[in-house]
Amino acid sequence: MKSFIKVAPDSHFPIQNLPYGIFSTVENPNPRVGVAIGDEILDLSVIHALIEKHVPELGQKPMIFKESSLNSFMSLGRPIWKAVRKCLQNILSADNSELRDDAELRAKAFVAQNLANMHLPAQIGDYTDFYASKEHATNVGTMFRGSDNALMPNWTHLPVGYHGRSSSVVVSGTALRRPCGQRLLAKNNPPVFGASIRLDFELEMAFIIGVGNELGNAIPINKANNHIFGVVLMNDWSGPFLGKNFGTSISPWVVTLDALEPFLVKGPEQKPEPLPYLRDNGPSAYNVQLEAKIKPYDSNAYKTVTRSNLKYMYWSFKQQIAHHTVGGCNMRPGDLCGTGTISGPSEGSRGSLLELTWNGQNEIDYDNGIKRKFIEDGDEVVLTGYCQGEGYIVGFGDCSGKILPAINSP
Known part of the structure; x- marks a missing residue:
């Protein structure tokens, strides 16, 4: 064509x-x-x-x-x-x-x-962010709870999610200010106020609801695709304390599920087998190659820090919407559902600086003597994603953002 x-x-x-x-x-x-x-x-x-x-x-x-x-x-x-x-x-x-x-x-x-x-492509009434990558959840759990308790007991039984702030979802290219809040410098000491010092990006995708459902009625998994209009790239900027509500960037172009259909693949094996309302027949993952690049404020060049793929995601879009609505939650046109950070099985496919630096223990070398553990003021992050067809590419463009200094820091 x-x-x-x-x-x-x-x-x-x-x-x-x-x-x-x-x-x-x-x-x-x-x-x-x-x-x-x-x-x-x-x-x-x-x-x-x-x-x-x-x-x-x-x-x-x-x-x-x-x-x-x-x-x-x-x-x-x-x-x-x-x-x-x-x-x-x-x-x-x-x-x-x-x-x-x-x-x-x-x-x-x-x-x-x-x-x-x-x-912004849609008026976003509600925004839910899932935690659907097993590799990401395992990495974060290992850091903070140890390898024996990396995954919470319910993680392999249902797609975990949290309700985010739709008011701070912004279109790609929008600069965001570093958040401020309280943090504890030492145990048994009072907290101090200041700017976040461990600001991070999260390599994600998100789907946008096209057709909603009535309050009290669930969306069955075999009809979920009739409710999903399309997919965008998403960077759910992150950090301690108030670092989850100050900004979420999405790409401006919404790629429809029909455009992605040729790139359907089988997702990760799910053990234990999900309950019937979450069981899906056939391929339900998408082979979308993902990349995150960062340009430090003191550099003129971007460096690719990770390459991942949407196909690594454990819980599919359809499973996410089926679980989201199983209690009767009514979705509406424009609602945004993020995947959570998409990490792969290798160190080079981890989808956040938290994982790439292993909670700040390591540094990323940007060449020319520039090193980073987390994002500094003036740094720019660009996410890209595409599917490789035969002689063509179905892509999402860029999802970019720059971090500006905090304005409320003393």
């Missing part, structure tokens, strides 16, 4: 991908819906009539692509998502003349990505 839009071989956004995002420009500051294709953004608010021609079900919602979030579109359900995706692939195909040969419409419909401002 080829597009009439030029797409470089290493582009994250070929016609096989077509992720959704919310963007604006200087010429048109209204945030609106677009899809990424190569280095361009196809403005769906401009071609909505063409889309509605092929997807008549959208005729009753002519303004849906002019909205400042994907929530309304996501709420329409998977049959509409699939129909619109197929329509866009046809419109962008090298063999289709509808948009290709309409010079006036084409000039209005495409915006260069480097001229666009990206916004």
Whole structure:
């Protein structure tokens, strides 16, 4: 499948991908819906009539692509998502003349990505972060409880998660300030106030809910994919005390499950066998290659500090949503569910500095005499992820962020 839009071989956004995002420009500051294709953004608010021609079900919602979030579109359900995706692939195909040969419409419909401002793709009402990587949970548990008690007794029976702060979820490129809080310098001494000194990144992914469920009704595992619109990269910045609520960065482009379907693989073996409501038939992991790079404030170069893969995650997306709703929790369009740090089996695939430095016992050498245990003010972190197809890449772009000095530190 080829597009009439030029797409470089290493582009994250070929016609096989077509992720959704919310963007604006200087010429048109209204945030609106677009899809990424190569280095361009196809403005769906401009071609909505063409889309509605092929997807008549959208005729009753002519303004849906002019909205400042994907929530309304996501709420329409998977049959509409699939129909619109197929329509866009046809419109962008090298063999289709509808948009290709309409010079006036084409000039209005495409915006260069480097001229666009990206916004949060969804209005996020609720945010849950899971703890779904067995390697990560084992590493952290070993550090703080010893290898004999690394995993808590319930960990292999259910996907553990916690409720996070949706208010501090930000789009990639947003700078965040180092959090402040109290810490104990010595046992039996009173705590002191100051800036976090062990700030960390967490290499994660997250899925965004498209269609919710009624309060009191669970989402069965075999229908979970009908409720998941797509997936983003996520950096759940972390540190002691108040370091879990000051900021969570996500990538601006939402890659749909349909785009990821060719990259389904079998996930880790689960022992003991999960209870029936968590049992899944067939492959449910995704082969997404992940990488984290850091550029220290006193360096001009990024250094890759870890390479991992989503396929290492023990609890799948479907298992996470099945457990999340089994008690009757009602999910809503735009809800965000993070995977937790995704670590692999090797030292080079650990998904956080806590693990990479083994709780600060070791240092990462950035060359030129620069070393780090944790993130310092001015450091920049970039997460990337992609699936390797035959002659193309389905990628997520970047999820980046820079840490600024704390403003409340004495």
